[in-house]
Amino acid sequence: MIRLDPPDDGVTMLKETAERFVADRYGLARRGEMLRKPDDQIPVHWADMAGLGWLLAPVPEAAGGLGLPPVQIVALLEVLGAGLVLEPVGPVVMRCAATLARALPDAEAVLAPVLSGGCIEVMAGGEEAAPITAMRDGERVTLAGRAPLVVGGAAARAFWVVARMESAPVLIRVPLEKAGVTRFRLVDGQAAAKVVFDGVSCDAGEVITGCAPALAFGADMGLLGMLAETSGLIDALYRATLEHVKLREQFGRPIGRFQAVQHRMADMFIAREEAQSMVQLAAEAMESADTGFRARLVSAARIKIAGSARAVLRDAVQLHGGMGVTDELPVGHMVKRLLVLTQMGGSRATHLKRFREAA
Amino acid sequence: MTDLLNGAEDEAFRQEIREFVTANLHPGTRDKVARGAPLTREDFARWQQCLFERGWVAPAWPVEHGGPGWSARQRLIADEEMFRQHTPPLPGFGLKMIGPILMRFGTPGQQARFLPGILSGDDWWCQGFSEPGAGSDLASLRTRAVRVAGGWRISGSKTWTTYAQYANWIFCLVRTDPQAKKQQGISMMLVDMASDGFTRRPIRLMDGTEEVNEIFLDDVFVPDDQVVGEINRGWTYAKALLENERFGIGGIGRSKHLLQRVREMADAAGRGADPEVADALAAFEIDIMAVEATTLRLLNAAEAGARIGAETSLLKIRGTEIQQGLTELMLEVAGPAALPERESEGAEAPFENAAYQFLNWRKLSIYGGSNEIQRGILAGQVLGL
Numbered sequence: 125m126i127r128l129d130p131p132d133d134g135v136t137m138l139k140e141t142a143e144r145f146v147a148d149r150y151g152l153a154r155r156g157e158m159l160r161k162p163d164d165q166i167p168v169h170w171a172d173m174a175g176l177g178w179l180l181a182p183v184p185e186a187a188g189g190l191g192l193p194p195v196q197i198v199a200l201l202e203v204l205g206a207g208l209v210l211e212p213v214g215p216v217v218m219r220c221a222a223t224l225a226r227a228l229p230d231a232e233a234v235l236a237p238v239l240s241g242g243c244i245e246v247m248a249g250g251e252e253a254a255p256i257t258a259m260r261d262g263e264r265v266t267l268a269g270r271a272p273l274v275v276g277g278a279a280a281r282a283f284w285v286v287a288r289m290e291s292a293p294v295l296i297r298v299p300l301e302k303a304g305v306t307r308f309r310l311v312d313g314q315a316a317a318k319v320v321f322d323g324v325s326c327d328a329g330e331v332i333t334g335c336a337p338a339l340a341f342g343a344d345m346g347l348l349g350m351l352a353e354t355s356g357l358i359d360a361l362y363r364a365t366l367e368h369v370k371l372r373e374q375f376g377r378p379i380g381r382f383q384a385v386q387h388r389m390a391d392m393f394i395a396r397e398e399a400q401s402m403v404q405l406a407a408e409a410m411e412s413a414d415t416g417f418r419a420r421l422v423s424a425a426r427i428k429i430a431g432s433a434r435a436v437l438r439d440a441v442q443l444h445g446g447m448g449v450t451d452e453l454p455v456g457h458m459v460k461r462l463l464v465l466t467q468m469g470g471s472r473a474t475h476l477k478r479f480r481e482a483a
Numbered sequence: 484m485t486d487l488l489n490g491a492e493d494e495a496f497r498q499e500i501r502e503f504v505t506a507n508l509h510p511g512t513r514d515k516v517a518r519g520a521p522l523t524r525e526d527f528a529r530w531q532q533c534l535f536e537r538g539w540v541a542p543a544w545p546v547e548h549g550g551p552g553w554s555a556r557q558r559l560i561a562d563e564e565m566f567r568q569h570t571p572p573l574p575g576f577g578l579k580m581i582g583p584i585l586m587r588f589g590t591p592g593q594q595a596r597f598l599p600g601i602l603s604g605d606d607w608w609c610q611g612f613s614e615p616g617a618g619s620d621l622a623s624l625r626t627r628a629v630r631v632a633g634g635w636r637i638s639g640s641k642t643w644t645t646y647a648q649y650a651n652w653i654f655c656l657v658r659t660d661p662q663a664k665k666q667q668g669i670s671m672m673l674v675d676m677a678s679d680g681f682t683r684r685p686i687r688l689m690d691g692t693e694e695v696n697e698i699f700l701d702d703v704f705v706p707d708d709q710v711v712g713e714i715n716r717g718w719t720y721a722k723a724l725l726e727n728e729r730f731g732i733g734g735i736g737r738s739k740h741l742l743q744r745v746r747e748m749a750d751a752a753g754r755g756a757d758p759e760v761a762d763a764l765a766a767f768e769i770d771i772m773a774v775e776a777t778t779l780r781l782l783n784a785a786e787a788g789a790r791i792g793a794e795t796s797l798l799k800i801r802g803t804e805i806q807q808g809l810t811e812l813m814l815e816v817a818g819p820a821a822l823p824e825r826e827s828e829g830a831e832a833p834f835e836n837a838a839y840q841f842l843n844w845r846k847l848s849i850y851g852g853s854n855e856i857q858r859g860i861l862a863g864q865v866l867g868l
Binding site for chain 1: 488489490761762766768769773774776777780783784787794797800855857859862866867868
């Protein structure tokens with residue numbers, strides 16, 4: 125049932141821990157150093173995040189996790205998003221672990237090495253128009269296709285490939301050695317991978333079938349994670365811009381005293397509030413047994429938040445003036461991360477369609 | 484349309500509301516609301532009578548004053564469900580504005596004298612705030628009250644007085660201390676509209692209705708027992724009044740009702756499956772959802788003890804932007820069918836009120852503190868700019 129209650133003590137504690145972590149470990153200069161590490165290196169705080177229990181947090185207890193409800197997890201991800209962290213918590217934990225926990229009978233054993241912070245495994249799927257296919261030939265199954273952009277994939281030791289086999293979705297684990305990986309950086313500096321699976325084959329027994337509900341759930345959890353990070357960034361940009369307009373003086377007074385600026389800031393505040401509402405709403409909906417309701421609310425949140433993000437991005441840069449277009453303030457970095465988050469996770473048209481059709 | 488408030492208890496409550504409305508709402512009124520046609524005093528009064536008899540007329544009032552004892556969540560559901568069943572939205576001047584102010588700041592005598600009439604609809608109240616020279620800058624109002632034996636004499640004028648033609652009482656802001664600083668010399672008074680020296684001129688709006696009026700007060704006598712609270716504290720009461728039911732200002736029920744009407748028009752125009760229209764409708768539904776979720780979130784925070792004040796201005800801004808946006812989509816869907824004059828030979832259902840609703844609802848972003856004022860409130864009181 126939708127409640128939208130204020131954060132409870134659990135959420136508040138989780139957020140405070142995360143805020144301290146980000147303050148201690150991140151910051152523009154330190155993040156810059158991290159970005160200079162090799163593409164295939166696991167971001168340095170991954171194991172520490174596991175130590176804090178964050179990687180186990182959203183995983184169901186049956187799969188060895190802590191089983192925290194989505195409303196608590198999104199609070200954590202909002203903080204990590206605002207902090208521009210480079211560890212792929214969203215792709216690995218929200219998306220991949222959430223899927224595997226529901227798709228595999230032995231999920232606990234499979235996930236343990238990842239969630240203990242020792243390595244990274246991520247999902248890899250094709251594009252909407254070009255899905256990866258799996259062809260069965262006797263006891264062997266052969267893949268064809270590529271995953272053009274796998275966030276968190278640069279340091280992965282294996283990929284969980286979402287493919288279509290005999291017109292049903294299946295899941296196949298492909299270790300790094302068998303995949304054709306090309307590593308590169310995204311506009312925000314983080315490492316990602318393009319993975320080609322043409323000709324990769326495995327035993328038919330390794331193919332996980334009947335996993336459509338798990339894939340759908342995992343995709344929505346992954347999206348929820350991205351929405352939470354987006355909402356966190358919106359909040360961070362709002363606060364940075366508010367501080368800027370209070371301090372920056374022109375014409376003998378802070379620019380925040382001008383009505384044109386005030387009204388834009390009011391709109392930014394509204395966008396922030398609505399984004400936070402929609403994240404919480406989608407998080408609560410993830411607990412609903414009604415898959416149509418869940419799909420509708422997650423897509424609704426995605427549409428609303430992507431729109432808010434774009435508006436906040438524009439105004440945050442504009443109100444920072446020249447400083448807003450440099451690489452020297454957090455604003456520029458936040459803007460680029462926001463761009464990455466909103467370009468992923470499906471187009472507005474896709475989500476509008478899903479919203480309408482899931483009614 | 485997805486109901487966010489859809490728990491088992493919510494559904495049972497919805498059902499109770501639905502059944503009551505189905506059994507009691509006058510079919511003629513229902514039809515008018517469903518079509519967006521103008522409503523008469525009788526439409527409102529008849530429905531108020533039904534709600535009054537059921538004990539539901541003042542959802543937010545405490546039980547001891549005649550409220551139904553609903554939770555905030557139930558009030559949102561009731562509002563949504565009543566709109567969905569095409570009930571006329573009762574004007575809030577008595578029920579939502581002066582009633583709660585009298586409960587909080589009025590004397591026991593004033594409460595006993597006025598609250599029953601507000602509930603039953605025997606008294607119809609209107610609001611005397613704006614003046615020709617005092618709109619957004621309300622505190623610059625100039626209508627004056629001068630001390631006389633046993634009371635005050637008011638002279639001046641008020642404007643944009645909604646439904647003054649139906650009303651027998653008006654609550655006015657008047658200047659009682661011309662020397663004091665702007666906000667500090669203002670008092671709130673309850674004025675019997677049958678008093679000597681009271682005249683009214685209807686203002687014809689661009690949609691052809693006469694919803695609002697100009698009011699002239701020429702030495703109108705107001706006895707001491709019709710002054711609200713203390714003299715020169717009127718600005719405080721006015722601010723409190725505007726904060727009443729502040730969680731309802733997003734107008735979620737109203738937005739959903741309009742969305743449903745636009746959807747019906749799109750179907751009638753053969754454009755329901757047009758992807759452009761379908762996407763636009765879906766986007767508005769999502770926008771409404773965001774206002775609803777934000778309303779719930781702020782309301783829950785307030786109930787848990789957080790200080791939520793000016794934040795609710797965002798609900799007014801977004802709610803009215805959505806409603807006005809929907810009237811534009813309505814025009815887009817109706818095309819030239821929106822143009823024939825209301826009730827003329829050329830007018831055809833369901834488009835006959837589309838242009839009028841678009842014109843009439845321009846008011847939404849102007850009244851109750853214009854959206855510019857609301858953004859100023861957010862910037863000043865919430866953002867600290």
